[in-house]
């Protein structure tokens with residue numbers, strides 16, 4: 106049996122507490138700075154006008170939008186061909202390494218720009234609501250351990266923004282994460298799939314029988330995480346599933 110040195114184990118516990126406290130402080134600091142210095146662009150740093158939020162109009166205008174939603178839907182749906190029967194796939198931005206969208210996602214996830222996540226969630230919701238009648242918005246859940254460390258789930262924040270403009274309820278009780286997912290940064294595509302294959306399950310499945318649900322995540326790259334969610338949801342009778350992410354690599 107593997108014996109863990111109690112001292113070493115204690116250090117890990119202390120380190121975890123440190124990370125939780127550090128992240129909570131970051132959220133508080135970010136919120137406090139937003140109160141006292143609310144008006145600067147998160148990308149270029151210029152002062153914002155009263156009608157601007159988070160980004161100046163120039164930076165907001167320059168973002169790589171995926172405008173043609175019908176065409177875009179086709180190419181994004183192709184990501185899931187032969188993998189899962191997704192109804193529609195929506196995304197607001199084209200995600201590429203080193204582009205401003207990567208900066209935005211980084212600010213949301215690692216600099217606790219929670220209000221900005223909701224702001225872009227609203228933009229994503231606005232682009233979808235004219236096309237789809239949806240019954241529930243389901244954010245891709247984070248593992249509780251990760252949620253404790255980060256202090257928030259970025260997908261839930263995006264979903265909350267969408268809820269406001271689409272007038273469709275966010276439900277966090279249906280899609281659940283059941284197993285810790287190791288870091289995805291150094292593994293191959295196959296490893297990634299193996300990592301995520303069995304980490305989601307559907308609770309209260311009666312609620313979504315015959316319904317159309319929208320799975321929400323921050324970014325769509327290989328699609329492995331979302332595919333794992335889709336596979337579980339599509340086992341529910343008559344459940345139709347669409348996907349929306351803030352950004353997608355197309």
Ligand SMILES: [Zn+2]
Nearest residue numbers: 146149161164
């Ligand atoms: Zn700017």
